[in-house]
Amino acid sequence: MTTHVIAVDVGGTEMKAALVAVEPGTATPLREIRQPTPRGDGPILDAVRGLVESLRGGVELAAAGVVVPGVVDERTGVGIYSANLGWRDLPIRDRLAEQLDVPVILGHDVRAGGLAEARLGAARGLRDVAVLPIGTGIAAALILGGALHTGGGRAGEIGHVDVGHGERCGCGRTGCLEAVASSAAIARRYRARSGEPAAGGAEVVAALRDGDPHAAAVWQDAVDGLARGLIVLAGVVAPECVVLGGGLARAGGLLVEPLTARIDELLAPHHRKPRLELAELGDTAGCLGAALLATEGLTTA
């Protein structure tokens, strides 16, 4: 059976929206719109409504799924906090539902993107999956027993687990995974060590390919931190598969090969060994995940 939904991924700079046909195991965008995200929560909600109205044309819609960044409570439909979009405790789901005649499901961009990778992408068919986009920060989307685990919007904060390196994090604590392995941290640590400029992780990867020893040292620390973070995930939630995404995953084998080797060194007999995969859905994951939430929210409601 085909269900038609509208999916909207509200990013810090761009909104991606699509009319999506969802069937078990597939989600096909039929029409898409991308536009800049306006400033302020009133204009953003107006823009989401405008996108839904523009895309629906003549199709019987089952629901609209909207995903946003920051801290989100899926169960209450509230955007608890977003530094980028400037809101706090905004009842997004109810505000949108007041003016749209379809059910609205609110989701979190990272968790929705993870759900899409688990259902349609790199981990399709698996029940226990962690999806880690590695960019400015690091967080995990957890799909456990086949269902998205939200923890009241607070689950998956693997970026601020102490992995023992002792360096200070922007959050004020020490040892956070993010402080050694995020794209931003890798660039910062490379600049400090080499005196060379590097705007992001991609430049450090380029230097690594050129045999730069400073890049190699910084990369090794990042890989060690990631391996320790994944060992924590293995011990606590035991995913079958970890999907690596975000900018850093573009390093491909340069990331996956040493990370696999380091995990093998750290893994204990009680651990379930996670398969490592690279994300497949790129920047459409959030929008596809919004479509899945819109569909699955209806089936479980």
Next chain:
Amino acid sequence: MTTHVIAVDVGGTEMKAALVAVEPGTATPLREIRQPTPRGDGPILDAVRGLVESLRGGVELAAAGVVVPGVVDERTGVGIYSANLGWRDLPIRDRLAEQLDVPVILGHDVRAGGLAEARLGAARGLRDVAVLPIGTGIAAALILGGALHTGGGRAGEIGHVDVGHGERCGCGRTGCLEAVASSAAIARRYRARSGEPAAGGAEVVAALRDGDPHAAAVWQDAVDGLARGLIVLAGVVAPECVVLGGGLARAGGLLVEPLTARIDELLAPHHRKPRLELAELGDTAGCLGAALLATEGLTTA
């Protein structure tokens, strides 16, 4: 609606079995048998069958739930490993089902006991719960989004997460929570520090009540380790409530008060603050959990 099931908790030394009447929110044992656990997997499975036949008398049974220690895969019904009971890759569910004319559900003793605390005990009514029995070892049962998370039988190994204390664990690695905060570790560290005998955590708690400075130091290390372990759980799975059980939880306020204070010091703004509760169901938790698994296994099958 009342469902009748038979629940069997196979412990290392004793088997507890009951005919249980289960209704939503309650599980009432109607008849109970406790007997020593025989040696060897054949005699154990024969004893389980005997208990089911003895207890069922005249009642229409929906299922039998059997929980065992060690590493258990609930989905395949296999006892993967038990050092105490001496088996490896034993298809317990199928072996029992061959000779019983009721559906059999296999579970893990710690996870089943945790499910009982989440449904009927200290955390009843909550969706995201971690239950930690603290005894010779430390492991967590995770109830996430209202469902037991098993991770192929490998989830919840919080006892071997590195919490940074640097001491060696029996598993060969360093920094494991279990190496500083299990009842066995507390007794061992107290003996090493004080030169006094202490067979288990209970003696150290008694010394702590008497103002013994060695007991106080060892206890403080245990509390710090537990707080760091619970912060990892908060960051990864974000439970609303953590239920403390096992022998060490008998310390009551001596454990909960300093642990709450230390968690408050370590908690970051991104964390969901877990409520701490003491387990309520004592040594009947595993058997009640087996009854719940027998009932819920049927509803989801």
